[in-house]
Amino acid sequence: MAERTLRGKVAIAGIGETIYYKHGQSPDAEFKLALRAVLAACADAGIDPREVDGFASYGNDRSEATRLAAALGIRELRFSNMHWGGGGGGVAAAVGNAAAAVHSGMADCVIAFRSLAQGQFARYGKGSQAATVTGDDAFAVPYGLMSPAQRFAMKITRFMTDHGIRHEALRSIALASYHHAQTNPRAVMHGRPLDESKYDAARWIVEPFHRLFDCCQENDGAGAVLVVPAERAKDLPHKPVYLLAAAQGGHHRSAAPAHNAPDYASAHFKTVAKNLWAMAKMGPSDVDVVQAYENFTGGVLLSLVEHGFVEPKTANEFLVLDNLKFDAGRMPLNTSGGNLAECYMHGLEMVNEAVRQLRGTACNQVRDPNVVAVLGGPMVTPVSSLILGTEASL
Amino acid sequence: MNDKNARALPAGLPAPGVEPLSAPYWAGTRAGKLVVQRCTACGRHQWGPEWICHRCHAFDLGWAEVAPRGRIWSWERPHHPVHPALTGHTPYTIVLVELAHADGIRMVGNLLCGPTDPVTIGAEVEAVFEPHDEATPLYTLVQWRLAGGA
Numbered sequence: 001m002a003e004r005t006l007r008g009k010v011a012i013a014g015i016g017e018t019i020y021y022k023h024g025q026s027p028d029a030e031f032k033l034a035l036r037a038v039l040a041a042c043a044d045a046g047i048d049p050r051e052v053d054g055f056a057s058y059g060n061d062r063s064e065a066t067r068l069a070a071a072l073g074i075r076e077l078r079f080s081n082m083h084w085g086g087g088g089g090g091v092a093a094a095v096g097n098a099a100a101a102v103h104s105g106m107a108d109c110v111i112a113f114r115s116l117a118q119g120q121f122a123r124y125g126k127g128s129q130a131a132t133v134t135g136d137d138a139f140a141v142p143y144g145l146m147s148p149a150q151r152f153a154m155k156i157t158r159f160m161t162d163h164g165i166r167h168e169a170l171r172s173i174a175l176a177s178y179h180h181a182q183t184n185p186r187a188v189m190h191g192r193p194l195d196e197s198k199y200d201a202a203r204w205i206v207e208p209f210h211r212l213f214d215c216c217q218e219n220d221g222a223g224a225v226l227v228v229p230a231e232r233a234k235d236l237p238h239k240p241v242y243l244l245a246a247a248q249g250g251h252h253r254s255a256a257p258a259h260n261a262p263d264y265a266s267a268h269f270k271t272v273a274k275n276l277w278a279m280a281k282m283g284p285s286d287v288d289v290v291q292a293y294e295n296f297t298g299g300v301l302l303s304l305v306e307h308g309f310v311e312p313k314t315a316n317e318f319l320v321l322d323n324l325k326f327d328a329g330r331m332p333l334n335t336s337g338g339n340l341a342e343c344y345m346h347g348l349e350m351v352n353e354a355v356r357q358l359r360g361t362a363c364n365q366v367r368d369p370n371v372v373a374v375l376g377g378p379m380v381t382p383v384s385s386l387i388l389g390t391e392a393s394l
Numbered sequence: 395m396n397d398k399n400a401r402a403l404p405a406g407l408p409a410p411g412v413e414p415l416s417a418p419y420w421a422g423t424r425a426g427k428l429v430v431q432r433c434t435a436c437g438r439h440q441w442g443p444e445w446i447c448h449r450c451h452a453f454d455l456g457w458a459e460v461a462p463r464g465r466i467w468s469w470e471r472p473h474h475p476v477h478p479a480l481t482g483h484t485p486y487t488i489v490l491v492e493l494a495h496a497d498g499i500r501m502v503g504n505l506l507c508g509p510t511d512p513v514t515i516g517a518e519v520e521a522v523f524e525p526h527d528e529a530t531p532l533y534t535l536v537q538w539r540l541a542g543g544a
Contacts, residue, residue, distance in 0.1 A: 127477035130408050138410035139442055142535055143504050144403050145488050146476050153470035154490050161468075161515055207471035207485065258442030259490055260500050265468070 005279055006096070008394045009103040011233030011240040014047065014226035015352040016040025020188050020343035024119030026220035034063035034115035035071060037222035041111060045226045046237045052226070054079030054110035056098040058090025059346050063115045063222075079107035083248070083384075087124070087148070088114075088293050088339070088377030091347035093384035096246025098227040108228065114348040115222035123218055124148060139258040149215055149296060152379040153206045156298030158265040160209060163312040167209055169319035170297035171199050173333070174213045174340060176324035177294060181337030184363045188219060189341035214297040216339040223348030225355065241358045241388050244371070245280035247272045248384035255381040267302035267378030272385060276307070280387040284308040287387070288369035289332045289357050291350035292378075294339045299378035307375060307385065326364035335364045350374050354388050401524055402504035402537050403486060406479030409529055416443045418457040423534040426523045430499060432458035441499035462521030463541060464491040467500055469513040485509050491519055491538055506539040518542075 018028070018036045026033060042049040049072050055065035056079070065080035079101040083090035091114065098110035118124070127146030128137065145151065159165070178194035181187035194213055202212035233240035254261050254268040263270065277283050284307055292300045301319070304310040309331060310318055324333040336342045336353035343349050354372040356362040370393045374386040412420045422429030432439045435452035439460065446453055468490045475481045487505040492498055505513060506522060518541035525534045 125476060127480075128408050129477070132411035133408040134411040134413055136442060137408075138413075138416060140502050141408050142403075142410050143488055143502055143537075144407065144472060144477070144480060144486055145502055147474075149474075150470060150472050150476070150488070153472075154468035154488070157470055158468040158515065204471075204473040204485070207473065253448065256448075257444060258500070259502055260441055264490075264500075 006099050006103055006246055007244050007279055007281065008242050009230055010099040010227050011230045011242050012095070012225045012355050012388065013228045013233045013236045013238065013240070014041040014043070014045025015224070015355045016042070016044055017186070017223040017345070017349065017352055018221045020186060020345065020349070021220040022188060023123065023218040023220055026117050026119060028117070030115050030117035030120050031063050031067070033117060033220065033222035034068060034113060037113055037115065037224040038068065038072065038111050041224040041226045044238070045228070047109060047226065050075050052109050052111055053077060054081075054098065054101050054107035056081040056083070056094045056101070056110060056112045057114060058083035058085065058094045059087050059114065061114060062121070079110055085380055085382050087295060087380055088346035089380035089383045090248070090376065091293065091351065091384065092246055092374055092376040092386035093248035093382065095225060095227065095243070095351060095386055096248060096384065099243050099246060102227050102229055110227045111224050112227060113222065113224035114346045116346065117220045118218045119220055125218060136257050149206050149210055152296055152299060153210060154259065155265050155302070155379055156209050156296070159302060160298065162265065163315065165301065165312065165315045169315050170209060170214055170301060171196065172319045172321050172324060173294065173297040173300045174199060175321045177334045177338040177340035179321065180326060180335050180364050181341030184336050184342055187337040187342040188217060189337060209298050210296055213340070216295050216344045219344040221343055221345050223345045223352055225348070225351055239359050240391065241355045242391070242394060244282070244387040244389045244393060245276045246384070246386050247276040247279065248382050250381040250383060267299055267306050268381050268383045269303055269306035269375070269378065269385065272383055273307045276385050276387060282371065282387070287371045287373045289335060289354070289366045289372045290375070291334055291338065291354050291372065292375040293347045293350060294334065295377055295379070303375040303378040307373065326366050332366045335362060335366060347374070347376050351386070358388060358390050402506055404479050404483045407477060409526065410533055412531065412533070415445065419443065420533055422459065423523055423536055424525070424532065427459050428462040428521055428536065429457050429459050430496060431455045439496040439499050441501065460493060460496040464493040464501070464519060466490070466505070466513065466515055466517045466519055467492040468515060469505065471513070487513060489513070489519065489538055501536065503535070504537045506537055
């Protein structure tokens, strides 16, 4: 039986995004943002948008595939897919699902995308305003445990306490994103640098490990990538960027109710990362650039540990800004500014950045990278991650 | 602490909606008892409430009273008020309490302590039942305080 894998089978031929806005400041409706990003990805790939035959998204995206297909005059919709789970846990999964559709022959030309206008719709960081709450929320919200920052904080408290990891390690993650955003004109935080004293002086969101700059912004915008068969990508304008691996899911009972996951102090990548490296036929030391989704910097720490990029024992020494910079760092991290400082586009901006790095067109270009890892939103469930590479990585 | 003036958090936060799946738990807290799911087939506890035993797949989960004590497994102290009722009432302390005597299930609640008091993972805590007698329907939350403390 032939090996069952996505490695090298499909490529990202086009990337697109809108202008990124602070939340509430987009002049365009959310659906219009989605359309703009899809058209931009098609234009980038040199493919007629009417040729797109599939859409994959995540995080309960409101821009439905069928509406997009109708609005764009798509000739034939062959694949539509919404990945379960909130936020950016599904960002790499959406690309992986598009890839699976293309590789299996269900579709030929699939957009993976995310659109968000939190000015038009509700914000994430506000608690429930309902009079009563049900399900899992009944055991958390009446105790003031309501927002994403609060939902994940106890995982981080436990992990960092167990391993003696200091808050300064998280500060470095925040500083890396802001550092890279200063030379990325797309970034919402372009022109708004962050240094240690500003970080340290910022107010607490949640003690003991979430100050203001440990938490992502909320933004308006949209991003999209176009996935095609690997063979086709060779005839398109850009240097092909191949999918080397995609994995999604969660470890044993990671979604157990009311904070009862047996392995709780986790980003939920333990089995996902194992499957990712197996498909990629490589390990963390083969990766040249890492894009790790920051909902909160503590989640980045957990993601990096669970993918094998960082050892808990040496996290305090390794996670310093100089190691994370694009030009001189041992592990360039979030080279466009990430969710914290480029845009909270639920990680889709990180997939675009990974493609730019591998094409050699990034604003903070790492020297000759062949492999980029995209670690999707941590601590939710399911989670997902992705390895992309150049022709040389195949 | 059974005085409404001594509640962990101010009035105005969402109340727990009582549903068929969780009703025995909320009936228990009204009576000052900690009652959780215990599988009638395999005898193990599980939490939060679910329709099936995740270990043996029996649907006839029963309910059992457990000793209202445990150890702090993790904690957090929110400062940013994400609900209007919390404005001016932060920080407050949330704990995740592990009940080793009930198959290690964990429960979320507030730790009754001062806003700058240190919190220690592993510290022994005991439940404090916090009735909301003005609510419709009535409900009682389960808070925690350091064992043997004030």
